[in-house]
Amino acid sequence: MITKLEWKGMTDAAVGxxxxxxxxxxxxxxAKETFVERGNVQDLLVDAFKTPGKQIIVYGHSGSGKSTxxxxxxxxxxxxxITTACMRGMTFESVLLDAFDQLDLYYESLMKQSSVVSANAELRSQWATIAAAKSKAHELQNSRLLPPQLTAQSLARFLGEVKACWVLEDFHKLEEPEKIRLAQAMKMFMDMARHYPELKAVAVGAVATAREVVQYDQEMRGRVSEIEVPLxxxxxxxxxxxxxxxxxNIEFSKGASASIVLFSNGLASTCHQLCLNACIAHGIESERGDGDRRLSDESFKRSITMYAESASDSIRQRFEKATKVKRRSKFNTYEVVLRHLSKFGPDGTTIGELTRSISEDGDDCDINNLGRYIALLQQQERGGVLSFNADSGKYFVSDPFVMSYMQAYFESRSNRQGDLGDTFVLDNERFARFITDRVLKSILEQNDTATSMTALHL
Ligand SMILES: Nc1ncnc2c1ncn2[C@@H]1O[C@H](COP(=O)(O)OP(=O)(O)OP(=O)(O)O)[C@@H](O)[C@H]1O
Ligand SMILES: [Mg+2]
Structure with missing residues (x-):
């Protein structure tokens, strides 16, 4: 458990x-030093925290900023x-035991304070019973069996006494029966709000999955805040x-900054990684004094190449997942859809335009069912490579790195002679080179625009 004081110590950089x-x-x-406010979603979260008895479910894409x-x-x-990181294979009992373990550290130090001991003699003796039960549970080494003192109710009570909140990260990784039992525990937390208004559990999960908590128990509707952290x-x-x-104390050019935004595609984690790579490529390790503050576009270009190189295996796997078909298939409609979509640039296109583009080229595919393939390409089973923009009615490739991979793949493939069948693989080096050229072009364009805009304002 980290206390408020320790957190403050971690964030306040000492003078000098x-x-x-x-x-x-x-x-x-x-993020601590670069935290940016999250507008509406932040207000919703604060309201939920402040409402007595309200339990909270937070969900969103990985890297969208839930934990931060x-x-x-x-x-x-x-x-x-306290935070419990749920992992595959964990039982409800092991999740509870993890929470008791973390609470133990806090109670141990609390009980050492003489003022607290005399005021809370009863609490002290009750916690001693819990601590003994906890040691026994560890000895048993059976993740299904807990001593009778270690219940969700007693956890709620001890959390309530010290006004602590319980965060369950990656809730979606638990199997369904364990999720149901956790949902029931959250309901019990609500019912105990009369005694402990600050008692709260926060379940954090991937898009759509954390919401299952409510589906397990209809009575929880309206008493749980479901908050989506958008990209x-x-x-x-x-x-x-x-x-x-x-x-x-450094400076990114307008083009570099705009390109980082473009390539991050809504993901804060990618944005941090690209900035970090650019600093490393430029030889910056820490805050600059006076002198050379501006990062060259060359450093930024290198940062993208580093990212592409390190991520190319996972990007390729995503693309392969999207385009996988049975060996005997006559054609690959997934691939045809992606090849045509990748010609339309980052904003994508409508289904009508896409159909037209495919029929003009006369590509062999299941053209009458394009809608179904597009729907499948948006699902996780196909790598979630496509997204839909409801405002423009256009489908687009959801990740700019995957988009670049597709463009490089199709371009390299069409440049090769003969029938390549299923054997064509785009090597990492070629992909990284393709991305680097693209980035350089985009930086130059952005810098040109920035320069002409500055000129206009002058
Ligand atoms: N509000 C923010 N301001 C600045 N940086 C942020 C913010 N939110 C997140 N980040 C950065 O983005 C990265 C991803 O954020 P975070 O770990 O909170 O995402 P997440 O949604 O919890 O992802 P996951 O589902 O994978 O756990 C972090 O490394 C963090 O530094
Ligand atoms: Mg997280």
Missing amino acids: YKYSIFDVFTPTTP LIERKLFELYEKH MTDAELKEIIRIGASKL
Whole structure:
């Protein structure tokens, strides 16, 4: 358990301290130095935290900022909290035991304070019973069996006594029967709100899956806040870059900044990674004093290449997942759809335009059922490579790196002679080179636009 005081200590840089690039750009840990406010979703979360008895479900794409937002708001609103990371194969009992273990650390230090001991003699003796039961549970090493003292009710009571909140990360990784039991525990937390108004559990999960909690128990409707953390807007991503650059006393060109936003595609994690890579490529390790503050576009280009190289295996797997067909299939409609869509650029196109493009080229495919293939390409089983923009009515490739991969793949494939069958694979080096050229072009375009816009304003 981390207390409010420790968190403050972690975020307040001491006078004279120089930020390291790893303090500022944090692709794999919650953002502290570059935190940007999340508008409406943040207000919804704060309201839910403040409403007695309200339990919370937070869901959204991986990397959209769920953990960062929850952690930030918890430290502003709660004295303390505990976090249980759910993993595949965990039982409801092992989840409970993890929470008791974390609470133990807190109670141990609390009970050492003489003022607390005399005021809470009863609590002290009850916790001693829990601590003994906990040791027994660890000895038993049976993830299905807990001593009778270790129930969800007693956990709620001890969390309530110290006004702590319980966060369940990656709730969707649990099997269904365990989820149902956790949903029931959350309901019990609601019922105990009369005694402990601050008692709260927050279930965090992937898109759509965390909401299952409510589906398991109809009585929970209306008493649970379901909050979706959307992908970041371009303005929010730009803000991460601006804050990060100002903390490190460096400058990204307009083109580099716009390209980072473009390639991040709403994912804060990618934005942090690209900024970090650019610093590394430019030889920046920590906050700059005076002198060379501006990162060259060359460093930024290198940052994208680094990213493409390290991610190319997973990007390729996503593409292969999207286009996989049975060996005996006469044609591959998934591939035809993606090849044509990748010609339309980042905004994508409508189903009508796509059909026209495919029939003009006379490609062999299941043209009468394109809608079905497009729907499947949006699902996780096909790598979720397509998305739909309800405002424009257009389908587009959901990740710019996957888009670049497709363009490089189809271009390289059409340049090769003869029948390549299923054997064609785009090598990482070629992909990285393709991406680098594309990025350079986009930086130059953006810088040109920026220059002409500045000229106009002058
Ligand atoms: N509001 C924010 N301001 C600045 N950076 C952020 C913000 N939210 C998230 N980030 C950055 O983006 C990265 C991903 O965020 P986070 O881990 O919170 O996402 P998540 O939705 O919990 O992802 P997952 O589902 O994979 O756990 C983090 O490394 C963090 O540094
Ligand atoms: Mg998370």
